[in-house]
Amino acid sequence: MNLDQIDSREKAIAFLDGYTEERKEELDTTKTRRPLVKSYMLETVSRDKPVPTLESIFDRADCTLTPLDQTLFRVFDRRDKRTRGFVEKLVDRYPVFYTCESSKNMDPWVNHLVRSSSWLDHLWLSGRAFEQLMRIVLKYSPGNRYGRIVFQHESFFELGEVQEPGNGNTQEEEESQEPLFPGGDIFPTEEPDTFVSERRSTRFTVLERLEVLKDILPNMQKIYHPLHAIAQVRFPARGRGGHDFYYFGKVTNRSDSFTDHRQHIQFVLRIYKKATEDTETAMWQAKKVRPSKKASGEVEISGAPVLLKFGQQLSHDTFDRFVRLTFGRKDNRFRLWGNPIRLGPCKVHIYGLDRHLWQPIFLELTDSHIVAIVPEGTCGNSIHRLVTNVQQFLDPAVEVWVGEHPYTELINAEPGLDDIYATK
Amino acid sequence: MPLNKLIGDELYQINLILWMLQPSKGIPVKPLLAQAGFRIKDIEVELPLPVSLKNRLAANHIAVSDPVTPDIVMARKGGEYVLAECKKSMFGSGSTGAEPSSQIKQARSLLLQIPRILESALGLHPGSVVKSSVVYLSREDSTKDQLKGIKEIDSALGGAGYETAACGLLVLRVQNKEIVASAEQSDALGGTMKDVFGKGVVVHSVQDDETDPRPLYIVPWMPGGSSDSDDYGQAVFGNRVLAAAAACIGLCRPACDVEVGIDELLSAATQGHFKLWKKKSVRKALRSNVKKLIEEVLKKFAPDIVADDLIHPGQGWKISIPDDRAQSMVVEGFRKWQAQKWNERPVPLLFDKEDTQ
Numbered sequence: 001m002n003l004d005q006i007d008s009r010e011k012a013i014a015f016l017d018g019y020t021e022e023r024k025e026e027l028d029t030t031k032t033r034r035p036l037v038k039s040y041m042l043e044t045v046s047r048d049k050p051v052p053t054l055e056s057i058f059d060r061a062d063c064t065l066t067p068l069d070q071t072l073f074r075v076f077d078r079r080d081k082r083t084r085g086f087v088e089k090l091v092d093r094y095p096v097f098y099t100c101e102s103s104k105n106m107d108p109w110v111n112h113l114v115r116s117s118s119w120l121d122h123l124w125l126s127g128r129a130f131e132q133l134m135r136i137v138l139k140y141s142p143g144n145r146y147g148r149i150v151f152q153h154e155s156f157f158e159l160g161e162v163q164e165p166g167n168g169n170t171q172e173e174e175e176s177q178e179p180l181f182p183g184g185d186i187f188p189t190e191e192p193d194t195f196v197s198e199r200r201s202t203r204f205t206v207l208e209r210l211e212v213l214k215d216i217l218p219n220m221q222k223i224y225h226p227l228h229a230i231a232q233v234r235f236p237a238r239g240r241g242g243h244d245f246y247y248f249g250k251v252t253n254r255s256d257s258f259t260d261h262r263q264h265i266q267f268v269l270r271i272y273k274k275a276t277e278d279t280e281t282a283m284w285q286a287k288k289v290r291p292s293k294k295a296s297g298e299v300e301i302s303g304a305p306v307l308l309k310f311g312q313q314l315s316h317d318t319f320d321r322f323v324r325l326t327f328g329r330k331d332n333r334f335r336l337w338g339n340p341i342r343l344g345p346c347k348v349h350i351y352g353l354d355r356h357l358w359q360p361i362f363l364e365l366t367d368s369h370i371v372a373i374v375p376e377g378t379c380g381n382s383i384h385r386l387v388t389n390v391q392q393f394l395d396p397a398v399e400v401w402v403g404e405h406p407y408t409e410l411i412n413a414e415p416g417l418d419d420i421y422a423t424k
Numbered sequence: 425m426p427l428n429k430l431i432g433d434e435l436y437q438i439n440l441i442l443w444m445l446q447p448s449k450g451i452p453v454k455p456l457l458a459q460a461g462f463r464i465k466d467i468e469v470e471l472p473l474p475v476s477l478k479n480r481l482a483a484n485h486i487a488v489s490d491p492v493t494p495d496i497v498m499a500r501k502g503g504e505y506v507l508a509e510c511k512k513s514m515f516g517s518g519s520t521g522a523e524p525s526s527q528i529k530q531a532r533s534l535l536l537q538i539p540r541i542l543e544s545a546l547g548l549h550p551g552s553v554v555k556s557s558v559v560y561l562s563r564e565d566s567t568k569d570q571l572k573g574i575k576e577i578d579s580a581l582g583g584a585g586y587e588t589a590a591c592g593l594l595v596l597r598v599q600n601k602e603i604v605a606s607a608e609q610s611d612a613l614g615g616t617m618k619d620v621f622g623k624g625v626v627v628h629s630v631q632d633d634e635t636d637p638r639p640l641y642i643v644p645w646m647p648g649g650s651s652d653s654d655d656y657g658q659a660v661f662g663n664r665v666l667a668a669a670a671a672c673i674g675l676c677r678p679a680c681d682v683e684v685g686i687d688e689l690l691s692a693a694t695q696g697h698f699k700l701w702k703k704k705s706v707r708k709a710l711r712s713n714v715k716k717l718i719e720e721v722l723k724k725f726a727p728d729i730v731a732d733d734l735i736h737p738g739q740g741w742k743i744s745i746p747d748d749r750a751q752s753m754v755v756e757g758f759r760k761w762q763a764q765k766w767n768e769r770p771v772p773l774l775f776d777k778e779d780t781q
Contacts, residue, residue, distance in 0.1 A: 118675050301463075303446065304448060305446060307448065309449070337670065337759055338663070338667070341656065341663070345634055347631060349660070351640075351664050352667055352759075353670060358671040364640050369451055371451065371639075373640050375695065401449050403448055
């Protein structure tokens, strides 16, 4: 079916469901050459802030949205004049883009979409967040189902003159190497004839029964720290197959049902939403009215710093490259803006901005830690992005606290019934 | 800045207290006050004296600061309030007959903040404040009794029949290359500060000799403070002004005109405290310095950009951003600017009244 002919929610869901089933049948016979359905979880603005319409956000990236109903839109790319997929306001604050095109095409396309608008960001799932999500998966899924975890860490700032890592390359590489069937080898057996930088790099996949993963993962992480840098996790689907969640918010559907895929995304988004809002409540430096029994309310300035404590001290060179490649480039991966004030060989302060929403964030970077002070209004996603990228490219074993509470505690909460019954 | 000079810097002292009041893992400052249950109630909040008390003080020829603005108000459960005031050095009680200094007038007003007076000034329900006290923070000077002046002021108020709040002194010293706070001279406060700091506890560890130990500054600048010539404080304040300007431009969608108000920039850069700085000379100097700073950056990095004055010169600009490239140039210009030497000291005006704007 031509996507342009789809003019209602029912047709869109039926199309995505049918397409999913066909691809799953092909997957089972190891024959598929057509891309799987994939979704990209995005973030707009923090709570209580006015948000421009999705139409105007996508318009900035040369896309026209055609409403199929109040919350689902068809996405037409004006640059190459074709429909790319659908976007849905699935959970308040988090639109999700569905497409049937390949990751090779769509990872850069979504990256362009996000970079085109200060109102959009990827959804960032750090290794620490994945660990918490894995706990929930392990709790509710039968132990004999298979789970898949991809660990990925590259010490980009360690040695040699390096290019700041870009979103596209890593993801394209992942797509081209995705296994056609479970258990397939995703890595080339031979190293290409190119210069190999001498810095730590880890990328490998574990496909194992959940009951085994539950036992071995904590022990493996104790022995080898890069295994904290989880970049992808497969959630078993209700039926066959699963849903691959990537650290930058992409979800590939390897199940036989689009509805199941959409429900898994909704489940993760609700956990993420709660974690983000709890992080914001804990860290925002703001004057708040605390309810009081005696009076109408007592004013108090609350907020707590966020601390990222490195497992290993960075070398002087690594620290310098990290600062230079992050704050010397406007399109840096951390999406931060600022002019570092040097306070010592391995200490800088940045009174800068997060380019998502251009909200203030103050950072102390040293060779042993990062401290962030986050004024009210700055999106909690800033911290998720910081932690994710630090784990991927600087220190996989970084420990994170918001005030005196471990960051992982904030991601631990499962959605309550109120969230489950919420209309958005 | 040498450590011994840093601990006498009021801006450092205020930020040190704010860090001690925030729950954290103790990096870079130990959250001793937060662990003792204290939270920040307000920063630089005005505490007006009740009219009847002010009239009686006037009748007794006792000059006071009204309103008085302590650097920080903190409180903990049970209605215990502490007013904190940071000082480069402590002061005497003044000689008889001489016009009292602003520090003496301020001290009198702070000491008068007994629970009933303080809860009225904060607009709280009667009975909300159960205990109130005043704590000065200063660099240790072992050559003299640093609390002597305060004790004399307290005694004089008591002699005239006024009730006063307990007052103590928290001193900072450098010990084994670490910054230590001690509450040895805080007997009047009872257990509160003594329990937390005792004879001395490390509050801020220093990384190494080559590294400036300052933590991130939550409050970037204080009007009339001793930190005006401090390059770090100036850079922090300047970067926050430039970041506020970049945020206005970065979020717009070209082609468009963006209104950038100077007061809005100052308010964003100071987390709203600019509105509380009442001295006309301070506000005038800050507005003028911000105007110069932004116009210099635009002139250097985006000379073709049209920046018209808003209705009145000095109020702000309407900046025309024709396209994405121009937007990027302006935002990058704000990022690259080195803002260490931008904020010239305000020149006191002959009649330096409060600005009513």
